[in-house]
Amino acid sequence: MVLMTVTATDTGTRALSARARSLAEDSAEWLHRVRLDPQGRWYERLHADADHEVWIISWLPGQSTGFHDHGGSAGAFAVVLGELQEALPEGPDVRTLEGGQVRGFGGHHVHDVRNVSGAPAVSVHVYAPPLSRMNRYDLDESGELVTLRSESAEDW
Template structure:
């Protein structure tokens, strides 16, 4: 395990704003993909809907209590929008502090390429979200957050593992 200082990028770049709008529109127009969604009590269910040289789109379902754990997106900018239900997001800021908010259906959040967060369903109902990343994800780093605000790297996952 490697300890590191938090260097999350919480800025909203033009790219992340564009990705957030794409995710919001896809979440709003869920008739095209909603039939593909599954609920899995063993863990979050996810499926990649689209990938090209520019970006990729994923849909994820969340039962109550399911979460991502702290992670980054391996250098990709991204965004997610809630299509159904609500999701709590916890972001690690560059100064080591933590920010928390809840996104409801119809809301989206974009983020830069060095962003570290945890997303979870803390409600009593399922949730569904749309995620857009640019460029296409190649790695995800997983972290644990120490009581002092330090991130401890747990592992790096390659895209072949998803």
Template sequence: MTTSTIAPTGSTLAAAAADLAERSGEWLPRVRLSPEGRWYERLHRDGDREIWLISWLPGQSTGLHDHGGSRGAFAVALGALEEADLSAVRTVTAGGTRAFGADYVHEVRNVSSAPAVSVHVYSPPLAFMNRYDLVDGRPVRRITEEAGQW
């Protein structure tokens, strides 16, 4: 991957996530399933973007969070995930993608009875993430995690 001087759009990030999700030979041997929590590994990072591989057992969730000002997208490679923002809940199945802007707050979770694997692309690379609680239907920031804490 090369560094670009033009910031990637949501559709560009979603296309990159979908492309890698389809190439399971590049990531399948790296997948780990952990009952302790979601397993994740950074696959790529440059000045423009970073790519993460995440595996999910049934019941595992990100909790409500943002991406610290980074735009992003994810593609479900195997299984299905549920994504909820402050206004809607969507099921994303294998081959499906979701893109989001820099101010997006959401939660992703595996509500199915089978494991799932997803590919996530962020631009610029994640520097921090805010985690939220819902209070009276509104997100209230409870903690900021710096890169390196996850």
């Protein structure tokens, strides 16, 4: 696996995006670990230290995260195989990311990531600091976010 250090003083979205891109480009080191699960997205943590963590996620068609944040952690994800869509709560527009594309985001980002294609997808995610909690949301009739629940790292 390509080693690239992400430190507490260098955890901006540019560094996190570079780490995600590097891991996606060197997927031969970890792609064999990916599993497909018809019951829900499959995920595994590849790396964790005091400054950041790395996750791989597989997505079958129709699987999604629902609206969520990352508990104050900044992050980035790279699509390795297939394509994913990212929806934001503030509008109807969605961003489609294909293999090789990376999306970085700050610590207050809320999104819904989903596979609406007809084929499986795989992505690699980097968060700094490591995730300690995530909040799940829904949109009410007026388009405002409503908190459904908060999850701690022990829940994953």
